[in-house]
Amino acid sequence: xxxxLSWEQNTLINELIQGMEVARKLKADLKTPxxxxxxxxxVQRILSSYEKALQILNASASMSRTTSPTTVTSLxxxxxxxxxxxxxxxxxxxxxxxxxxKHDSKKxxxxxxxxxxxxxxxxxxxxxxxxxxxxxxxYGQKDILGAKYPxxxxxxxxxxxxxxxxxxxxxxxxxxxxxxxxxxxxxxTCSQGSNASLLPKSPEEQEKPRSHNSNIHHAKQPQExxxxxxxxxxxxxxxxxxxxxPYSFTFPSTSFGCMTQENQSLLPLAVDNDPFLSSLFQTxxxxxxxxxxxxxxxxxxxxxxxxxxxxxPHSESDITEIISTNTSVTNSPIPEFNFPLDPVEINPNFPxxxxxxxx
DNA sequence: TAGATTTGACCATC
DNA sequence: GATGGTCAAATCTA
Numbered sequence: 001x002x003x004x005l006s007w008e009q010n011t012l013i014n015e016l017i018q019g020m021e022v023a024r025k026l027k028a029d030l031k032t033p034x035x036x037x038x039x040x041x042x043v044q045r046i047l048s049s050y051e052k053a054l055q056i057l058n059a060s061a062s063m064s065r066t067t068s069p070t071t072v073t074s075l076x077x078x079x080x081x082x083x084x085x086x087x088x089x090x091x092x093x094x095x096x097x098x099x100x101x102k103h104d105s106k107k108x109x110x111x112x113x114x115x116x117x118x119x120x121x122x123x124x125x126x127x128x129x130x131x132x133x134x135x136x137x138x139y140g141q142k143d144i145l146g147a148k149y150p151x152x153x154x155x156x157x158x159x160x161x162x163x164x165x166x167x168x169x170x171x172x173x174x175x176x177x178x179x180x181x182x183x184x185x186x187x188x189t190c191s192q193g194s195n196a197s198l199l200p201k202s203p204e205e206q207e208k209p210r211s212h213n214s215n216i217h218h219a220k221q222p223q224e225x226x227x228x229x230x231x232x233x234x235x236x237x238x239x240x241x242x243x244x245x246p247y248s249f250t251f252p253s254t255s256f257g258c259m260t261q262e263n264q265s266l267l268p269l270a271v272d273n274d275p276f277l278s279s280l281f282q283t284x285x286x287x288x289x290x291x292x293x294x295x296x297x298x299x300x301x302x303x304x305x306x307x308x309x310x311x312x313p314h315s316e317s318d319i320t321e322i323i324s325t326n327t328s329v330t331n332s333p334i335p336e337f338n339f340p341l342d343p344v345e346i347n348p349n350f351p352x353x354x355x356x357x358x359x
Numbered sequence: 360t361a362g363a364t365t366t367g368a369c370c371a372t373c
Numbered sequence: 374g375a376t377g378g379t380c381a382a383a384t385c386t387a
Contacts, residue, residue, distance in 0.1 A: 137364085142376095
């Protein structure tokens, strides 16, 4: 197994390459009659990639330091916090006795842990989804010292039935209430582990202000969901702060919106022919033009990259496979960033600072 | 009535 | 002892 640094380096490289790829798309896009919105989304993706790359560097730097937490940067926290063994929590896959359960907190520190951030747009609303394809059940909320907002605790719905010990904590950022820091712990060992993120949600369900029961959804359109997942790394945050933000928050427990045939048919042909632009366009189309339908719980995609890599394997063989293929160039922990590294060449003269580039 | 959320209490860790 | 994480009874909702 590779070292953590290598794993992060791969992630970092992929992020940078992702930025490059999007930049190239945008460059090509400048010669086409594509909409400003599409270009805007490309720019957003570029920014996202570089932001993630910087955060990865940040995380690496933080982990390499053993000094006080005052060295932490101004970000709420590194978006990646690994314990060094992405697959090293196999003990949590087994169903435990009551006695073992009671002592789980002792093992807390040994569980795989990673963090992500989600920015919630007003389009989706705070009561909208922050779903990651898994079914979470809230089991606690606590005021945290020094934090303006309470922290919510979620665990996998299938904890009892399938012995899935994945948990997550959701903490709204003090600095930016539109950002939620999410800490995942443990790997999903439930049946969702393999198809999470591919779980669509009907528009009807999406329109519900909050779901209470029956949050189990089955993948009906995995391809669409995959496409969405691949491209939903960022969320437009225009008009943020225009709404009163409730102090307490609760994310509904499940899953992704689904792309409808009608929506897909709206894609311009040129965009449709480009898988990348196509999915990108779909993302933007849904998130910006029909907010009422709330088809897209976009934040969930933004958070899901690490969730995916850790949680997707749901058996020991899957884990082994990930470990054994970790040296592959297509082993990005962010599945949507999987593409060969070889042909990439970075052009330092790319005009990022050109006037109007970030229009 | 089943399943989810709320919330006070308990426990482990630092 | 302070704090964070979890439990579990009470409550809510479809």
